[in-house]
Amino acid sequence: MAFDAIETPFAKTDKIIGGSATYVAYAASNFVQPVQQISIVGNDFPQEELINLQQRGVITDGVKIVPDKKSFFWSGRYHLDMNTRDTLITDLNVLEDFDPEVPENYQGSEFLMLGNLVPAIQQKVIQQFKKRPQLIVLDTMNFWIETAWEDLKKVFTMVDVLLVNDSEARQISGEHSLVKAAKKILKMGPKFLIVKKGEHGALLFNDNSVFFAPALPLEDVFDPTGAGDSFAGGFIGHLAKTKNISFENMKTAIIVGSVIASFCVEKFGTERLKEITEQDINARMQDFVQLVNFDIALV
Amino acid sequence: MAFDAIETPFAKTDKIIGGSATYVAYAASNFVQPVQQISIVGNDFPQEELINLQQRGVITDGVKIVPDKKSFFWSGRYHLDMNTRDTLITDLNVLEDFDPEVPENYQGSEFLMLGNLVPAIQQKVIQQFKKRPQLIVLDTMNFWIETAWEDLKKVFTMVDVLLVNDSEARQISGEHSLVKAAKKILKMGPKFLIVKKGEHGALLFNDNSVFFAPALPLEDVFDPTGAGDSFAGGFIGHLAKTKNISFENMKTAIIVGSVIASFCVEKFGTERLKEITEQDINARMQDFVQLVNFDIALV
Numbered sequence A, B: 001m002a003f004d005a006i007e008t009p010f011a012k013t014d015k016i017i018g019g020s021a022t023y024v025a026y027a028a029s030n031f032v033q034p035v036q037q038i039s040i041v042g043n044d045f046p047q048e049e050l051i052n053l054q055q056r057g058v059i060t061d062g063v064k065i066v067p068d069k070k071s072f073f074w075s076g077r078y079h080l081d082m083n084t085r086d087t088l089i090t091d092l093n094v095l096e097d098f099d100p101e102v103p104e105n106y107q108g109s110e111f112l113m114l115g116n117l118v119p120a121i122q123q124k125v126i127q128q129f130k131k132r133p134q135l136i137v138l139d140t141m142n143f144w145i146e147t148a149w150e151d152l153k154k155v156f157t158m159v160d161v162l163l164v165n166d167s168e169a170r171q172i173s174g175e176h177s178l179v180k181a182a183k184k185i186l187k188m189g190p191k192f193l194i195v196k197k198g199e200h201g202a203l204l205f206n207d208n209s210v211f212f213a214p215a216l217p218l219e220d221v222f223d224p225t226g227a228g229d230s231f232a233g234g235f236i237g238h239l240a241k242t243k244n245i246s247f248e249n250m251k252t253a254i255i256v257g258s259v260i261a262s263f264c265v266e267k268f269g270t271e272r273l274k275e276i277t278e279q280d281i282n283a284r285m286q287d288f289v290q291l292v293n294f295d296i297a298l299v
Helices: A020-028 A047-055 A093-097 A119-128 A142-147 A149-156 A166-173 A178-186 A227-242 A247-264 A271-275 A278-292 B020-028 B047-055 B093-097 B119-128 B142-147 B149-156 B166-173 B178-186 B227-242 B247-264 B271-275 B278-292
Strands: A002-007 A016-018 A035-041 A058-065 A073-078 A085-091 A111-114 A135-139 A161-165 A192-196 A202-205 A210-213 B002-007 B016-018 B035-041 B058-065 B073-078 B085-091 B111-114 B135-139 B161-165 B192-196 B202-205 B210-213
Touching (some): A016 A020, A020 A247, A111 A119, A119 A149, A135 A227, A142 A149, A142 A166, A161 A227, A166 A178, A166 A192, A178 A192, A192 A227, A192 A247, A202 A247, A210 A247, A210 B278, A227 A247, A247 A271, A247 A278, B002 B085, B020 B035, B020 B227, B020 B247, B020 B271, B035 B093, B047 B058, B161 B227, B166 B192, B178 B192, B227 B247, B247 B271, B247 B278
Parallel strands (some): B135 B161
Antiparallel strands (some): A002 A016, A192 A202, A202 A210
């Protein structure tokens, strides 16, 4: 949970609420409550935001508030393609000495989503669960692949689902073909691999099967920040709601994740995620069905 | 119909049979016969190849054989990503003075596929049909957008379906968003727009609807040459077979096109297209169903 300041070719924000865990919580709380949050913020993080989350069924007992420090702050500028960006500022602040503690009342959780962060911290969270959650989903990024590879490889062996983008999948495996990349990565620990391709959709791989989910073709992408985290939140939210971790149900979960991500990018930060209703989500699920649905005709 | 010499990072051919019309004919003849071919070749084009096509129901009355010239020849080298390529040689040869003639026995054709070529030549073919075909599909490329824009715009007003890749759609419309690009292009004449995104699949737009077809995730792409033409041949082949040009049926036709393209790239040139059977095509249609099929779950 953090602050972001975002510049796109079309608009600009001052400091607004951001952070993987924030997006994941807003996204997942549409499908399952309570969501038990683990994070760290500084004295500058608005109380209203925590209350807002609590009102959506997000338990914040695991969110440490550091009185004499500021929250993590990231500032970035998106390029014209809205796919690539430059980081302008990264102020670690409270994240510098984040030592996550899983509260006693979180024990017994069945679904664990590890947002993008230092692999050693992700590992610490897993290890504190006395009973391993039924499903552990891991997000990571190129920065950790490059700077904490040994730790990250260890975390791979502890999780069920790995979420990365296409260039990260290629980086991890050294393979350009995503099919070959998936085969290698699935030997490193995760049983399922999700490869996010931004505007080109997402692929889900396991040993024998592959599923492809498109991204909704949008007229405008207003702000891509948090799209991947919203995707992750929708994905695990659907699985936690249905308590079914089969490949078949993960396919639906990926569509749910794509639906939530398609809302996220319509406004700055978490703004759109706070507005959407059950009706909005269901209507857009139908849009996705229409988008890929076809009659099969044999030759 | 032409000769290609192809280099990929993994292999290399001498002169082999190529050309849009060749790929389209091989692809379409899986679905509908006769296919009535219009093209031009030189004295070097092998008789066996024409016989091979004839045996697949391709009528070659419209293929002009120029006795004192050579066939069009293109040579290119693919980059490591297999998406981009450098042209090494372009010998126009017979294409320099190609003046297509629609044979009398082709009159009454209901489905016309215009392979990528000089827009003025494409126009001449359309104009020779005494009764306008029910459906005209146009392929083109960046080269004609840049060098024959006025002619190309005129052809847009004469066709029903335009096939381009994503960067060409952006180039024609001046819009980065493919949704916005489609809106502009559909005002230029075509009622349907297909945007090919290579390994990222294809989009079909009309006034109110959009459909997305993935590309099959392949372990290896051996040679991408002809993939777009095979796609076009499968697309129009399915429509001609079913005689149904609704948006719904075009969705299936795009999957058929993707299936044929997925075979094409498995070997050099038209090699794989010559081998595939009805069973192969049907099995791969099922792979596409599996690839995108999911159960919808409402929130």
